Each structure stands twice: as C-alpha cells, then as structure tokens.
Amino acid sequence: MDATFILKAVAIIIFITMIQHKPVKALFAWVCCLFSVNAFPQAPIFLKSPGNNLTIEVNTKDSLSWRLIKGHETLISHAVAGLDIAHKPYIGFNEQVKSVDRVAKNEMIYPVVAVRQKAIRDAYNELRINFRSGNTIIFRAYDNGVAYRWVTHFKDSVNVENEIVDYVFPDNNRVLWGIEENKQFLSHFELLFKDSTVASFSKEQHCGLPLYVSSAAGTRMLLTEADLLDYSNLFFFGTNSNKITSGFPKVILKESLVRDRSTKIEENADYIARTTGSRSFPWRLVMVANEDKELLENNLVYQLASPNTLKSTDWIVPGKASWDWWNDNNIYGVDFRSGINNQTYKYYIDFAARFGLQYIILDEGWSKSTWDVIHPRDSINVPELVAYGKAKNVGVILWTLWQPMDKDMDNVLSIYAQWGVKGVKVDFMARADQYMVNFYERLSANAASHHLMVDLHGAYKPTGLNRRYPNIMSYEGVRGMENYKWSDDEATPPHEVTLPFTRMVLGAMDFTPGAMRNATKRDFHINFDAPMSQGTRAHQVAMYAVYESPWQMLADNPSNYLRDTACTGYIAAFPTTWDTTVALQGKIKEYVAVARKKGNQWFIGAMTNWSPRDLTLHLDFLDAGKKYKVKIFSDGINADKFAEDYRIAYAAWVKGQEVTVHMQPGGGWSAIVTEE
Template identity: 45%
Template structure:
C-alpha cells in the first residue's frame, strides 16, 4: 500500500512539473526580481538585491459562473516588454514630470482572462483583466502574502470595515496578528532586508481591499460584501446600519480590468515618500478641460469651533463670522474658505442654508476679495439627490464641496466616489473627500478630486491625545504613499507632552510650532488647510507669513532623510524656489541637509526653526535668514516633537 501511495505521489509531482511554468522579470535597474509560477494555481515572489522580500503570494478570483482565475490555470501565451514614457499630472502633488518606466509580463490564460505583472525600480504590481462578456458576481478575490520569518508590520488595525479608515500604525509582529484582526490599506511590512508597502490603485466599480492575519507570516485579502439593504427606519444623518449583505463582493458585467495590487519595495524608507507608483498605475485623465482646477490653501472653521474674538459681533455660525474668515484669507493670499458643518438648514436639509448664514452673499463677498467658497456636505443626503444639490451649489457660485462620512469601502460606495467626482467635474467643482478611504487612483482620472482624508489627522486633537509627533512622522511614509491627505495642519496652540490638555473648543497640538509649519512642506495636499482661528493667526502673523509662501503643489520632490516613525526631511521645488520641511518624533535630533540639489550661485534661505526653549515651551521658534549655495551643508536642529522649515529663493542674494 505504501509503495502504491509513493508511486501515485511521484506521478502527481511529475505531472505538476510538466504543467508548471515559471516566468521572471526584473526592474529596469535590475535590483527587483519578480518570479511567477503557474501550476494550476498562480503564485509569485519578489526579491530585492537577491534577498527574498515577499516569499510567496498566492492569487486568484472566484466567480458565480464562468472561469475562476487561478484555478486549473493554463497559460496560452505570454509576453515580456519594456516600457518608458513621461506622465505630466494635471495636479502635481509630488512631481510635475513623472518618468513611467517598467518591465511588464503579460500572461494570457485559457478561459478568457489575463494577468499583468509590472516591475518598477521602486516596486511591483499585478492586475487581473477579464476578457469575457458575461454578467456574474465576484464571490471572492484571493491573495495570500507570505513574508520571511520574523516579518513585522506597521498595522493600521480596523475594528470593522464600516470605518473612516483613520488609524494609528501599530508595530506588530505578523505572528501576533490573529485571524480576527484586520487592517485597511496602505500597510507596511518589514523584513530583515527591506520593507514592503502594500496598497491598491485603479479602484473602480469594485470594493476596497483589507488584509487580515492568521497567526503566521501570511496575510490574507478580505473585502466588504455587496450591500443589499440599509436600515432606513433609523433617523441617522451620517451613519448607516447595514442590515443585509450578499454572499459575493461585487457584481460585474462584461470585459474589464480589476484594481492594481501595488507593492512598493525598498531598503530605504525615503522611497515610500518619493514613489509615484499609485499615480502611475491609475487610469488616465477622463476630462478635457482642467484649466479651472485651482489648488490652494483653505481657512478652515471646524477645528477652531468658529472661535474668533476681538470683534464687535457675536462669533459663531453666522454671516459676520465667515466674512471675518474671508477677510483673513484675502489678506494672507489664502485661496479658499470652507463652510463646514452648520451652514445648512440642517445636516439633512442641504438645499437650503442656516438662516443666520447668507451663503450667496458670502460667495459674492468672497469673489470680491478673491477668495472662493467650498461647502461641506454629508454624503448620505448628497447621494440621495446628487445632481440637484450640486447644480444648486454651482448656481450660488460655490467652487467645490467637502464630502464627509462615507465610511464604507463596498462596491456601491466606490462607485459613489466616482459618480460624485464625475458630476462635479461637469459642473467645474472641486472635491475634498473627508471621512473617506485612502486615495485609490481616482484623482488622476478626475483631477478635480484634490484631497482625501483617510488619515488620523489633527482634528483628533480636539478629543484625544493620539496625534503625537511619532504618528506625524509615520504617516508620510505609509498613508501618504497612497496619495494626498487631508491632515489639516496649522495649529498655533502648541504643547509639549507634559503640558497638553484635551479641549474641544480650544484645541492644542502635541509638538512644537516649527513641527506644525514643517507639515506644509512635508505633507502632500493640493487643498491644504489652515486649521486654527483667524484671531489667533492675526496674533501669530509672522508664522502665517511664512506658511502663506509655501505652495500646495510641486514640480520636484527629493527626500533628504527618512525613517518611519522617527524623522523625515523633504526638499520640494516649485518654479524657481525650493522648500524644505523636517520633522522629528519625541527625540531631539540634528539632521545634516545637503543642498547640492541647488544650481550654481548664492541663494537666500529663510529658516523657521525651534527656539532654544522649545523643549519646554513648544511655541518658541526663531526665524533666520542666511546665505547658502549648492556646496552648503545645513544642520536642522530640532527639539523633542520639533520641526524645521526653510524657503530658498533661487535668486542671487547679492542682487
């Protein structure tokens, strides 16, 4: 009997070897190697400089009818091609010119589907493509990622899929992550030799992905189910109770591409900040006229609870208060003011405004002052009457909307994002998705989508002590790798840890004033907030004068230093000027900044740095003006929770 079993096993292995096919591609610089094995199932692995980083990834898709992907798979043909082109983003949140260079392996399978793999210098990606024309349901998408022993993660743990996706990044060994623990994307995995940042892009008409643990070094993909019923009896303005879900994750029709699964791979943390992979793998621009899309800064009301003072009227949700915001914005070259929660007649009656706030008058007054108005709106009532609401706002003269409290990642919600973006593009309205999942490629298709939240940002200062300097130097490497983030910086009440107090009406930030100022260079956000009260900003005009010089879009980005959760220093160019932002965690640091990226000549550098007493009094800062050139090496000295920022004028200081 044992002899028969041995013979059968041998025959099975021989058959597997006969039908097993292996394919390999390397990145253009040859440092990353991706190997694909097809032996009925589909798996792949990736290495960096010959060190295995992703040990094995098993992938596939199961459907209600037709051919499953990755089951009894047989390759009909394959091709390997090199590609190189230039992408020029409409809204350059990082670089105005992106070199899109990669090697692509295309596998065409029996059963009318393809699988594309790409190897870039900064990572790999794969995408399934369905060539059939049938209607069917996606029952599940399979992806099991196995990392080498000892792998760890920066784990944005979720309690449920109905979520704002605003999380802290927990440092956890993969073997410590149980099967009932899961996280949203992006997520970073750490091996002995490199890190992997995993996320998705080109997400259209399909649910967003999460990954869960199982007590080993393997992580598995999961998705929210297709939503069949919502409890409409509960009178909730922003939250939903899902009462019935399908046993599938998506309905699909006809031939289509599925999302790109993106894996940035590097042994240098700076790569995750510099990488444009999620943009490169997005679908191309879908609108013709983009001249009207204007990024800029925003004077924002909700963080500071409309607390203005030193005026001869009662501040709050009223016309006089918002005219004060507009006057502040106008006098400081701030392009926008947001009317956040409270401007509508109620949170559900959003076609009419609060009787104390004359919205058309504010829009008229703003235009007179060269300041545009953006209107906050809840997703639920907007989704129920999208076209009429947006056309009404457009008729008033609003420039855009801030959509809040989506909280879902299922197929319907993903489609709703695109529906909103498309309709707003038709009406020439900007979109800021707040209460959202991470950017997933939509901003390239519809560049009027200028920002996403999906990040645990400064508004949490109002009710928690979770927004620490360590968190602030973690998110640029992880969340920001997916795209711009609506963190809402600019707090002027700054405290060291021992002095911090939670105050909803008068919030304060952890870390120094220079830490906040540096965010305007470090954090990517084409629509960037100034979160504090105009009354406070007037008293801190020197800080505002510095911030108001910093652009919100960039021509070039260079990361000078970076370690996830420890520190970061970024240099960005806009036109003929360079801007540098550096931030640290609770550890005081000195970072040497090499200015060799400058051209020949002498230049003026205006520096905003921690004051000598910032370790005790976080609002202490100093502004210096010095002369530098391309041979200069400047030391950015930062206090605990500190920062450092500079503006370099590309004009000879002697002229």
C-alpha cells in the same frame, strides 16, 4: 517528444481499454479532466524591472503564484492570486498558458494637479500571461515596486464572490499594521499604525491599507492597491504566521440609517462585487525601498491609475483654505457675535485675502440641517458670501454629508454651481464596499461637469482616482489633527512622523495642519472648543512642506493667526503643489525631512517625534553656480518648555553645503529657499 503529447496518448489508450467496462460519459469526463491538468510543471516565467534590481518569478502550475526577489533577497516567498466568480471556473487555478506577451515602457506622465511632481517618469517592464480559459494576468515590474492585475473577458455581468491576494514572507517581518476593529468594514479609515510583527496578528484581525513591511535585511515594502473602480476595497487579515490573506466588504443588500450619518448593515450579498464581465481588476501593488525616505518619492499609485478623463481642467485651482470647524469659530477681538453667520465668514474671507489664501470652508452647520444641504440656515447667505469672496479673490467651499448628496446629486451640485461655489467637502462615507467606490466616481464626474472640486472626508485611502478625476483635491482617511480635540494619545508627534511613510505615500492627505496653540507632552490637555496640538510651533509649520494636499488647510482661528502675523505670513508663502520632491532624511516613527521645489524656490520641512534631534541636510539638490537666500523657521531655545517658542533666521546657501538642523522634543524645522 513533448511530455504533454505522451500523456495525452497514454490517456487515450487507457480510455479505449476501459470503455468496455465503464459508462462512456463517466470515462469521457475522466479523460477530459486528465487532459486539463498540468501533469508536468510549466516552467516559471520571469519578469525583471528596468534596472534589474527586482525580479518576479511567476508559477502557473496548480494555483497562480509568484515570488518577489530583490537582488539575492527574497522579499515575498509565495504569493497567490485568484478570482472566484460565481458559476465560473476558479480563475488562477489549473490554468494553462496560451501565450505570453512582453512590453517595456519608458514614458512621462504630466499630472493636471502636480501633488508631488509635475512630471513623473513611468518606466516599467510588463508581462501579460494569457490563459486558455480566456483570462489574463498582467504583471508590471518597476525599479521601486511591482504590481499585478487580472483581466477577464466574460460576455455578461458577473458576481465576484472573492479574490485571493495572499502573501507569505520568508521571515516574521516587522509590520506597521493599521488595525481596523469593525468586522463589517465600517470605518473612517483613520489608521493608527501598530508596530509589531506579521505573525502577531490572527485571522480575527484585519488592517486597512497601506501595510508597511520591513524585511529581515531591512528592505521596506508598502502594500496597497491602485486603480480601484467598480469594486470593493482590499483589506488584509493575519494568520498567526508569516502569511497574510485578503478580505473584502461584501455588497450591501439592506441597510438603515443610524442618526443622521451612520450606516447599519442589515443584510449582505454573498459576493464582493457585481460588475461587467469584461474588465480589468484593481492593481495589487507592492512598493519597494532600500530605506524609508525613498517611499516619500514613490508615485506608483498614481502611475497605475487610469488616465485623466476630463477635457477641461483650467478651472481646477489648488490652494490653501481657512477652515472653521477645528477652531469652533471662536473668533475674538471683533464687534460682532462670532458663530455660523455671514459676519464671521466675511471675517474669514478678509483674513484669507490678507494672506493670499485662495479659499474658505463652510463646514457642518451652514445649512438648515445636515440632510437639507440646499437651503442655508437663516444666518447664512451663500451667494452673498460668494460675491464678497469673489471681490477679494477668495473662493467658497461647502461641506455636506454624503447621503443627501448621493440622493440628489445633480440638483445639489447644480445649485452650488449657480451660487458660484468652488468645491465641495463630502463627509462621513465611512464605508469601503463597491457602492461607495462607485459613489466616489459618480461624485467626481458629476462635480467636474459643474466645474466643482472635491475633498473626500470620512474616506478610504487614495487609490489613484485623482488622476482619472483631477478635480479630486484631497482625501482624509487619516488620523489627523482633529483628534487633538478629544484625545491625547492618537495624533501625536510619533504618529505624525509615521504618516509620511504610510498613508501619505498613497496620495493627498487632508491632515488639516496649522495649530497656533502648541503644547509640550507635559502641558497638553484636551479642549474641544479651543484646541491645541502636541509638539512645537515649528513642528506644525513644517507640515506645510512635509504633508501633501492640493487643498491645504489653515485649521486654527483667524484671530490666533492675526496675533502672530510673522508666523502666518511664513505659512501663507508655502505652495500646495510641487514641481519636484526630494527625500532628504527619514526613519518611520522617528523623523522626516523633505525638500520640494516650486518655480525658483525650494521649501524644506523636517519633523521629529518626542526625541530631540540633530539632522545634517545635504544641499546637493540645489543648482550649481547659483546663490540662494534662505528664511528659516526653527524651534526656539525654550521650545522644550514652551512649545510656541520659535525663531526666524536668515542665511545664504549654495549647492553642496551641509546644514545642521536641531529640533526640540516634538519639534520641527523648515526653510524657504529662494534663488537670487
């Protein structure tokens, strides 16, 4: 006989016996509560990945909890999932299972903009646990990660007061923790990843995502979220133990403007989102890899995102852009006064056209003020520049602050479209609350209606919105090369070989590479107007293969590029989207090597930290029976003393060869491999 049936029978007997001595209402409530409690544990529910290498064990007694197991190794020993919705029973606690549904999928996704792959296999096993409360939790197990999300079915809108996303690791694991200092979650999310242990962080400290975790046995995990819509961003707090717990920005009720672009929060609501009551919530995602390099091929953020909503996409054109802000428009060797004027930007267009670059960017300063973004300053005529660029197959992208865009979005975008502009770079959002999440979506949808592409700067990390709106070409949310203009200890070669295994895994990354003034660690100095990079020239060039961004920048001065056309022509040959990505080598904070295919060519990039390094690359990814001609860009023999020293060489390769790559301190190596 079922144990629950026996329990209910006993409860009825007790109820009848006691009714003579207690008020009926109180006893009835007591019995109802007894009926709702799972007095006997519900059996764990298991979900395995398609290859059986990952296992999720879900327990529904008391709180909804789960474990993650890889083979015989426990990766997450106890994870708790719950939703606290105002005036509703706590979702995930004392839930009773109504039914369990399972599905297995093995399909192909074909991205409109192929950032990492032109075809992504989406193979997973899914578990849907439907509760008597009417709520559902969905788990998915892939061979390279797991994810879960809540689904609710309330009739009216609800206030979500909190969501519990807790993870307990079996050991005091190594973590690379992107510390965020602002307690109100106001940040540009340009994370520096501190190498430490999970227990070294207190409840007063929180991190932005992703969070990199290495288990005691060496399994790598990357924790993040996906399909973030109409909700608040997830952050993690420490507990001085092996446990991390979630935190979210609350809805802002009252705010004020600081200077022309910053937000001061004056009043918050007591909830993190007001949203429709019948919806799917963001995916909570744990990527899993045996070694760091596997993270370079992980597409789970994209796979878990909502599908493309745009009917017309042929106007979305990735490409490289000549960018003005990093080099401060310090053009030289010309017969006009350089600066923010049409002569300077025509020079950019001429440069872009010469090397086949698709775009130029007019960054901050082109408009009458940072808030008047529909009237160019007197020295700028945008329609004239657009026409000049169109004749040379070079498009124009305009920068704007997010606040004036937010206040007059359709009008601003309509004017830009009338001018013939190709896209917008929207900047200084520096928030992660629900309103900002919705701003990203409104901007992307409205820009698409005007056939405008979008670059999100001052932005939180990618969560897959570029799948839903493929006109999103890139995100910042990275401690990028701009930091060389004011710092000597932030964007360094060790940081630059950390990013491929952390921030870049989540999606396109507008690091803005291409420095032509390169310095050793000893020779580097800060220069805002004529900036330089740390590491070698070959290190910078390799970024065009290693770093992913459908809008990839050439950040330096066109005059500098024109002084070295051999290097510039080599950079210009790199695509910005890829058919295939193959991870070759990688160790976080130390080195990275990756091969990417476009058409009948392979583009390979390798980078190292401040340690000189030899890597052996196995050419197994090439096609058998074919011959390839190779152009190699490597550190010069004196690059350890003069970082701009490089060498271009040529070779012939076939499948199965091994190639030894040498990199100087802060160095790099790259190759363009063309099928004969």
